[in-house]
Amino acid sequence: MDLDVFVAAHRAEWDRLDALLRRGGRRLSGEEADELVTLYQRTATHLSLVQSSAPDPALVARLTTLVARARSAVAGARTASWRDAGRFFAAGFPAAVYRSRHWWVSTALVCTLAIALIGWWIATNPDVQSAIVAPDALRELTRPGGEYEDYYSSNPAGSFAAQVWTNNAQAAAICLVLGVFLGIPVLFVLYQNVVNVGIGLGLMGSAGRADTFLGLILPHGLLELTAVFVAAGTGLRLGWTVIDPGPRSRRTALAEEGRAALGMALGLGAVLLVSGVIEAFVTPSPLPTWARIGIGLVAELAFLGYVFVIGRRAAEAGETGDVERLDRADRLPAAA
Known part of the structure; x- marks a missing residue:
């Protein structure tokens, strides 16, 4: 996999996901919330592809952070309980x-x-x-x-x-x-x-x-x-x-x-x-x-x-x- 081509093809999606996450879940419209879920799923797939094919540390770190933030926004924060x-x-x-x-x-x-x-x-x-x-x-x-x-x-x-x-x-x-x-x-x-x-x-x-x-x-x-x-x-x-x-x-x-x-x-x-x-x-x-x-x-x-x-x-x-x-x-x- 050509990493530069891959980044160029998907950078806009990652930036859009980051922008939606910065706004917060309560400020998103229904369409934007659906878009966030879709971008979260795509970014998770991108992360998996990068890890398996071209594990660039900087890119893996960025996508891991994005996926973790998106996952928290989609699934909600979870705390340990009895x-x-x-x-x-x-x-x-x-x-x-x-x-x-x-x-x-x-x-x-x-x-x-x-x-x-x-x-x-x-x-x-x-x-x-x-x-x-x-x-x-x-x-x-x-x-x-x-x-x-x-x-x-x-x-x-x-x-x-x-x-x-x-x-x-x-x-x-x-x-x-x-x-x-x-x-x-x-x-x-x-x-x-x-x-x-x-x-x-x-x-x-x-x-x-x-x-x-x-x-x-x-x-x-x-x-x-x-x-x-x-x-x-x-x-x-x-x-x-x-x-x-x-x-x-x-x-x-x-x-x-x-x-x-x-x-x-x-x-x-x-x-x-x-x-x-x-x-x-x-x-x-x-x-x-x-x-x-x-x-x-x-x-x-x-x-x-x-x-x-x-x-x-x-x-x-x-x-x-x-x-x-x-x-x-x-x-x-x-x-x-």
């Missing part, structure tokens, strides 16, 4: 998690196996234990009432829950936002979590107290680690989209998957808030171990049911976790 939040948690968020299930379930299985192997390796090798921590410090860490157990009651429950939620939400956000960098930051976050849990399991296992460690970590860890694995799997999927966008253009694929990933940050923040409350109030409580683990298991099963029942239905109905259609950029098919 209805949007309800729709997000009832359909958008669980559908997005369900759609990325192959990524995060695989991530969870690999990481759980790695934690078990690291824990076994440390627990059965005194040389590894001494390389991690001195023998005296190890006894202090693993004794009944030692630092591993005191950690969960070292601060007031409310502030501890806020601290835990902030740390975990930050890790999840890193996975979701920075996954676009080919997933490399995601692998770093996973490495930190796997190694930390594996070391704790191994050191407590070396003292014959692996059951105590699991009794402390499982009540909140089931839901917490699941949320981290969901964020990591989604981030890895976003990174893979950069490499292989599939039938969509790379720009379109990244826009759609990126918006869904950012939306998931909000949903996972709520999930991590629940796990933080459990970690602050249930894990250090005097409840029997079976009761504390039972509470964590109920929370985990509730989340999995939410994803694989509600999320599956929403995904099958066409929900992707992306924003509402009216909030997306206009995109029309065009031949190159």
